[in-house]
Structure formats: structure tokens, C-alpha cells
Amino acid sequence: xTSGTYPIALGHRSRVGASxxxxxxxxxxxxxxxxxxxxxxxxxxxxxxxxxxxRDELYFMSAANHLALGYVDFPPLIAVVGWxxxxxxxxxxxxxxxxxxxxxxxxxxxxxxxxxxLGGGRRAQWIAATAWALTPYILGSASIFHPTWLDALAWAxxxxxxxxxxxxxxxxxxxxxxxxxxxxxEAKYTIGFLILAFAAALILGGERRQxxxxxxxxxxxxxxxxxxxxxxxxxxxxxxxxxxFSSQNAQTASGTSRLAYIAQQLLFxxxxxxxxxxxxxxxxxxxxxxLALIPVLVTALFLLERGRSYYPxxxxxxxxxxxxxxxxxxxxxxxxxAVVASGLALQVAVIALAGxxxxxxxxxxxLVSSSIWKIGYxxxxxxxxxxxxxxxxxxxxxxxxxxxxxxxLAHNYGEASALQLYGRGLPTIxxxxxxxxxxxxxxxxxxxxxxxxxRTPGLEVLCRSWTVLARVDNRWHLDNEEHGQPIAACTLxxxxxxxxxxxxxxxxx
Numbered sequence: 172x173t174s175g176t177y178p179i180a181l182g183h184r185s186r187v188g189a190s191x192x193x194x195x196x197x198x199x200x201x202x203x204x205x206x207x208x209x210x211x212x213x214x215x216x217x218x219x220x221x222x223x224x225x226r227d228e229l230y231f232m233s234a235a236n237h238l239a240l241g242y243v244d245f246p247p248l249i250a251v252v253g254w255x256x257x258x259x260x261x262x263x264x265x266x267x268x269x270x271x272x273x274x275x276x277x278x279x280x281x282x283x284x285x286x287x288x289l290g291g292g293r294r295a296q297w298i299a300a301t302a303w304a305l306t307p308y309i310l311g312s313a314s315i316f317h318p319t320w321l322d323a324l325a326w327a328x329x330x331x332x333x334x335x336x337x338x339x340x341x342x343x344x345x346x347x348x349x350x351x352x353x354x355x356x357e358a359k360y361t362i363g364f365l366i367l368a369f370a371a372a373l374i375l376g377g378e379r380r381q382x383x384x385x386x387x388x389x390x391x392x393x394x395x396x397x398x399x400x401x402x403x404x405x406x407x408x409x410x411x412x413x414x415x416f417s418s419q420n421a422q423t424a425s426g427t428s429r430l431a432y433i434a435q436q437l438l439f440x441x442x443x444x445x446x447x448x449x450x451x452x453x454x455x456x457x458x459x460x461x462l463a464l465i466p467v468l469v470t471a472l473f474l475l476e477r478g479r480s481y482y483p484x485x486x487x488x489x490x491x492x493x494x495x496x497x498x499x500x501x502x503x504x505x506x507x508x509a510v511v512a513s514g515l516a517l518q519v520a521v522i523a524l525a526g527x528x529x530x531x532x533x534x535x536x537x538l539v540s541s542s543i544w545k546i547g548y549x550x551x552x553x554x555x556x557x558x559x560x561x562x563x564x565x566x567x568x569x570x571x572x573x574x575x576x577x578x579x580l581a582h583n584y585g586e587a588s589a590l591q592l593y594g595r596g597l598p599t600i601x602x603x604x605x606x607x608x609x610x611x612x613x614x615x616x617x618x619x620x621x622x623x624x625x626r627t628p629g630l631e632v633l634c635r636s637w638t639v640l641a642r643v644d645n646r647w648h649l650d651n652e653e654h655g656q657p658i659a660a661c662t663l664x665x666x667x668x669x670x671x672x673x674x675x676x677x678x679x680x
Contacts, residue, residue: 204280207300215313226585241404267316275312285492299495311529325355326485349390353397376461414678435480441521450494554645582624603675615667
């Protein structure tokens with residue numbers, strides 16, 4: 172297909188956006204996308220803060236209290252957003268999760284606009300927005316404040332502009348792509364895989380001439396310029412993110428097989444995965460092979476890299492939008508409408524069965540009594556206030572001489588961040604885990620710390636002597652990662668300053 176045939180093949184008007192009618196069409200698309208947003212909000216908003224703070228949310232808010240150009244395991248944008256939200260609504264978990272919900276909702280609107288760029292009418296746009304909004308993946312957006320949702324929004328924005336670039340042949344859009352990519356890299360590094368997949372798709376899909384002009388390289392320069400501050404931080408701190416991601420990939424590879432990777436993706440998309448597959452096929456048959464290759468290549472890259480199964484899912488926004496256009500062209504009889512209605516019913520059934528893994532449908536009591544907590548992430552939202560209360564009691568019971576010059580040393584970022592948020596009357600909170608290793612005062616304890624989460628091997632390394640004062644529990648006795656961890660009074664072998672870099676600080680997950 173030659174470079175000028177896309178608009179004809181798609182039934183697209185030339186110079187879309189130049190007329191008042193086109194502007195009305197864009198407003199109609201926005202309205203259609205917002206119907207999908209209404210579905211998303213209606214399902215998820217009442218459940219947004221059902222269990223409590225997730226360990227990662229606690230960590231991101233600790234990062235917001237220590238603003239920097241980078242962190243060990245994530246770029247700085249999530250901390251900046253957390254800082255802003257906390258200034259507007261101090262200590263509000265609901266406000267933080269509203270940010271994630273808004274990002275997920277924005278992807279729903281963008282999917283409708285992608286369908287429009289692919290030539291889809293209002294029905295196709297509505298199918299695209301509704302189908303995407305009803306995936307367990309997007310429905311889970313309101314359940315946690317996380318870079319994943321800033322990343323998903325960056326991916327959906329990138330894909331929308333990429334489609335416009337290829338359909339409308341507007342080379343200056345490469346600059347917009349560069350800005351989106353740069354912001355996305357400050358949200359989550361995984362958008363780098365989308366950039367790589369897009370470049371490969373252009374070459375393999377017969378669009379290599381796109382890379383022959385100056386525009387894509389200017390766009391790449393913009394993206395790198397926006398990433399420079401974070402790269403400077405990485406250099407100054409010895410590239411800790413490289414060390415972290417190697418440990419994360421090793422853990423993912425050992426815990427998730429390639430078959431499980433594919434199965435989890437299907438679970439996150441539910442019945443919409445059929446629509447996505449139809450979209451890839453439709454794009455290929457229409458000659459839009461570069462676009463058809465993007466979700467396929469992204470999925471393959473993360474499969475080879477052993478990334479987590481939800482990493483490539485935002486790329487499926489393009490496939491779902493294309494699938495909606497394909498289905499809309501196929502809908503001509505009531506019988507076919509019945510098939511679509513059956514697909515919608517199947518998706519609702521998937522949400523009912525698999526949704527509790529990513530959406531807090533269950534009450535805490537139901538969650539604990541079921542086996543869902545064992546395979547989902549909600550177990551990391553249970554028990555932080557109780558753990559903090561135990562640490563407060565243990566600290567208050569120590570002799571005044573030990574409390575006078577001591578501190579609390581937490582084994583991982585979740586424990587340290589929870590103690591920082593919930594703690595009352597506690598001394599300095601320390602941890603060497605991930606970015607917490609950089610958040611300590613210049614003077615560290617020489618003789619005594621109260622440790623949280625350090626088991627016997629760690630205590631033997633750090634302490635001349637120790638006494639276990641309590642073991643972490645929660646009101647539900649849920650056997651999560653913190654349950655049963657010791658809280659111990661530790662007389663140090665050496666000052667923490669001398670052992671910090673060698674024994675305590677860690678870039679490993």
C-alpha cells in the first residue's frame with residue numbers, strides 16, 4: 172500500500188478536523204467515550220478504598236515526601252503526582268486512587284478516538300469504549316495508586332497519535348509522539364518496549380520510509396531530553412534501577428511460566444481478547460500492517476524479556492479499537508447483534524468470576540475466608556495499622572536509655588513506609604530496601620535499633636544480642652508477607668553507618 176492510500180482504504184475524509192462537522196464528530200466521540208467512563212466509574216468507584224493502603228502506595232507516598240529526580244525501582248513522575256495530590260487532599264487514599272481511575276478512564280476515551288481514526292462510526296466507537304472499560308484490567312485501575320496507570324495513559328496516548336500519524340500522514344506528529352514518550356518514560360520505563368515495537372513494526376510493516384525523514388529523530392531527541400534528569404540521577408547513584416530490574420525479572424521468571432504469562436493476559440482482558448484478536452486480523456487485512464504488528468510485537472518482547480503479564484496490555488487498546496470497527500462492519504442482522512450481546516454477557520461473567528482478583532468486590536471478611544487473597548494483590552493491603560500499633564507498643568516498652576539514641580530499622584519498604592504513615596510517637600524510621608536506602612539522616616545509631624521484619628539470619632549479622640518482643644499479626648490473622656515477622660530489640664555489633672552500604676542497603680526486590 173502506498174503512503175497516500177490509508178484515508179481512502181478507511182473511508183476517512185481528507186483533512187479531517189478542518190470543518191465544523193469534523194469538530195462535532197470529535198465531540199460526539201468524546202461523548203461516546205464518556206459513556207464507557209460512566210460504566211467504569213459505576214462499577215469501581217464505590218469500592219475504591221475498601222481494604223486499605225497497599226504496600227506500594229505507602230512506598231510511593233514516602234517517595235513523595237522525598238522528591239528526587241529518580242528512585243531505585245520507578246521514575247519520578249508517580250512521586251510528583253503523589254506530592255501534588257497529598258497537598259490538595261492530605262492523607263487521602265481515595266484522592267490518590269481517583270488519579271488512577273482518571274488515567275484508566277482517559278484510556279477509555281482514547282480507545283474511542285482510535286476507533287474513530289480507523290474509520291469507525293459511532294457504534295464502533297461505543298463498542299470500543301465499552302469493551303475496553305469492561306476489561307478486568309481497566310476495571311482494576313481504581314484499586315491502586317500506581318505507575319501502571321500513568322503508564323497505560325501514556326501508551327494509549329502514544330497509540331492514538333501513532334494511528335493519526337500513519338492514517339493522516341502528518342509527520343509533525345512525531346514531535347508529539349516524542350513528548351508523550353518522554354513523559355511516559357518518567358512514569359514507567361516499560362514504554363520503551365512500545366517505542367521499540369513501533370519502530371520494528373514500521374520496518375516490518377512496510378513503513379520504513381517513515382524513519383527516513385528528520386521528524387522521528389527529532390521526536391526521539393525530545394523523548395531523550397525529557398529523560399535526561401532521571402538518567403543523571405541514575406549515573407550519580409550507580410544505576411540502581413538496572414540492578415533492581417535484573418532481580419525483578421529473575422523473580423518473575425521463577426514465579427510465572429510463559430504459559431501463565433499468556434493465560435494471565437487473557438484473564439485481564441476476558442472476552443475482549445477475542446475482539447482484540449479480530450482487530451489485529453482486521454488491521455492486517457486492511458493493509459495497516461505496521462499497526463497490526465504493534466500489540467503482537469509488544470507481547471512477544473515482554474514474553475522474551477520475562478516481564479509481568481500486565482505490562483503489554485495497554486498496547487491491546489489499539490487492537491480492541493480496530494476489533495470494534497471490524498465488528499461494526501459485520502453487524503447487519505439481529506442474529507449477529509445477538510452474538511455481540513452474548514459476548515457482552517460473557518464479559519460480565521468473566522468479571523464476576525475473575526474480577527475479585529483485581530477489583531475489591533468482596534468485603535474484607537469475604538476476602539479472608541476465600542482463596543482469592545492468595546492469588547491477588549489485596550493481601551498487601553491488610554494489617555498495616557495493626558503492625559504499626561505493635562511497633563509503637565514495643566518501642567514504648569523499651570528502657571529510656573535505649574530509646575534515647577535508637578531508631579527503628581525495617582526490613583522492607585512496605586514496613587518502613589507504613590510506620591512512617593501510621594506511626595505516632597516513633598523515632599526515625601530507617602530501611603535499606605530500595606529507595607529507602609537513601610532516605611536516612613547523616614547520623615545513624617551506633618548501639619541500638621528496634622528491628623521490624625528481620626528474621627534470625629539477618630539479626631545474627633547485625634546484632635550482638637537481640638530479643639524478639641512480638642510477632643506481626645493482623646486482626647484477620649491473614650498469612651500475608653508481614654504476618655509472623657519478628658519485632659526485635661537489637662544491640663548492634665557495629666554502628667549502622669559502618670554496615671549500611673555493605674549489609675543493609677539493597678537494590679534487590
